[in-house]
Amino acid sequence: MQMATTIIYGTGIGITAYEMRVFNRWGELVYASFDANEKWNGTLRSGKLAMQDVYVYTFKVRDMFTAEHTFRGKVTLLTGEPQE
Numbered sequence: 001m002q003m004a005t006t007i008i009y010g011t012g013i014g015i016t017a018y019e020m021r022v023f024n025r026w027g028e029l030v031y032a033s034f035d036a037n038e039k040w041n042g043t044l045r046s047g048k049l050a051m052q053d054v055y056v057y058t059f060k061v062r063d064m065f066t067a068e069h070t071f072r073g074k075v076t077l078l079t080g081e082p083q084e
Contacts, residue, residue, distance in 0.1 A: 009039035014064035
């Protein structure tokens, strides 16, 4: 049995618009959300657990003053059997 743990999400005060996207190494979109309460847990849009790899994420948010902010980064997804 494989486990997935919540690994990436955005949070802030006064956010009026939110967009999170996660891409694989080939630039293919593997996850997207427009809901700040949703978190990426390492699964693909198909519901299957993504393979162990490095993924690129982007967050685009608009604050209460209508200023837009973009954040980018990388996250390494580690998968495997849970330790007993």
